[in-house]
Amino acid sequence: MKRALSFLLLGLLISIFMVTVLNVNTFGEHDIGVGAHYLDHGLQEAGATNLVTNIVLDYRGYDTLGEVTVLFTATTGVAALFWRERHGKK
Amino acid sequence: MAKSKSKTASGENEPSIIVKSVARIMFPLAFTYGVYIFVHGHLTPGGGFQGGTIIASSIILIYLGFGSLNIPESLTTALESLAALCFIGLGCIGIFKGGNFLWNAVGLGEAGTLLSAGILGPIYVVIGVKVGTELTAIFNNMRRKDHEY
Numbered sequence: 001m002k003r004a005l006s007f008l009l010l011g012l013l014i015s016i017f018m019v020t021v022l023n024v025n026t027f028g029e030h031d032i033g034v035g036a037h038y039l040d041h042g043l044q045e046a047g048a049t050n051l052v053t054n055i056v057l058d059y060r061g062y063d064t065l066g067e068v069t070v071l072f073t074a075t076t077g078v079a080a081l082f083w084r085e086r087h088g089k090k
Numbered sequence: 091m092a093k094s095k096s097k098t099a100s101g102e103n104e105p106s107i108i109v110k111s112v113a114r115i116m117f118p119l120a121f122t123y124g125v126y127i128f129v130h131g132h133l134t135p136g137g138g139f140q141g142g143t144i145i146a147s148s149i150i151l152i153y154l155g156f157g158s159l160n161i162p163e164s165l166t167t168a169l170e171s172l173a174a175l176c177f178i179g180l181g182c183i184g185i186f187k188g189g190n191f192l193w194n195a196v197g198l199g200e201a202g203t204l205l206s207a208g209i210l211g212p213i214y215v216v217i218g219v220k221v222g223t224e225l226t227a228i229f230n231n232m233r234r235k236d237h238e239y
Contacts, residue, residue, distance in 0.1 A: 047206055047208055048201075050131065050134060053137055053207070056137070057213055057214065058194055061192035067139075068220060075228055078227075078228045078232065082231045
């Protein structure tokens with residue numbers, strides 16, 4: 001009884017969520033404007049003909065700075081791993 | 091790598107003439123191609139990360155062909171740190187001009203020319219140098235002295 005009730009409740013919740021999600025957008029379309037904005041205004045706002053560069057360096061410059069920092073951390077980690085072998089006492 | 095372990099002591103594991111010649115011919119081409127990729131990062135597909143990786147692989151090619159690689163650790167460290175500082179400095183231009191960090195404060199120029207897009211081109215050059223030296227440093231750290239022929 002308890003089990004059947006919990007399944008029923010779960011089904012109800014899932015159907016509510018499904019109906020909500022289906023009502024947000026028609027299937028296969030979206031109304032998020034950011035991609036269209038990059039395509040339409042990227043060249044005027046950032047100035048590079050390579051759109052990926054516009055996004056990576058202009059709109060998301062902080063992300064690229066973080067990426068470079070991640071690579072720097074990886075290099076530091078590798079150097080720390082092999083430090084003893086190359087410089088330590090034999 | 092595992093194969094060369096047994097033969098390094100006797101010195102029989104010299105790379106063949108084909109590998110040596112290909113490395114000698116391909117190294118300048120690959121290096122120049124990497125530089126081209128990151129200098130034209132704001133015009134053509136590619137950019138700093140891709141160009142830096144091509145540069146690092148051209149240096150690994152030299153190691154494969156000639157067996158020894160004497161890049162001083164101080165050189166890679168200095169270039170890497172200088173590139174990182176240049177990235178921060180280029181970002182600070184926006185602050186000095188009265189805007190945000192990494193704001194594209196310099197004039198955009200004519201789209202499609204090499205000196206367009208303000209600070210984006212210089213930033214990609216700096217990223218290319220940084221990625222190239224960092225991957226070279228990783229490779230330099232990971233290779234073994236007793237595996238050299």
